[in-house]
Amino acid sequence: MSAPTLYTLDELTDILKINRNDVGKLIKYGHLKAIKLGRIKVPDFEVERFMIENLGNDFSDFANVVEFDYMSTGGK
Helix, strand or coil: CCCCEEHHHHHHHHHCCCCHHHHHHHHHHCCCCCCCEEEEEEHHHHHHHHHHHHCECCCCCCCCCCCCCCHHHHHC
8 A cells, every 4th residue: 555645735726726725724624634744734535535525516615615506606
C-alpha cells in the first residue's frame, strides 16, 4: 500500500479552482477533513471523497450547503 499524496492549502486552490480562504472554510465547516503536520494538509483520498459526496451541491454559503439548482442561476 502506497502512502497517500498530501496536498497543502495552496495546492488545493489549484485542484479545486477556489481561493485559499474558501479552502480554509471547507475545512472549518467540516466539509473537507485535514491533518496538521507542520502545515495543514489534506490527503488525496479525502479530496476524492469530498468531490464524490458533494457532486450536485451549492457551496455559495459554506455554513448552509444546498443542492445545486442549475435553472435558478440562469445557466451561469
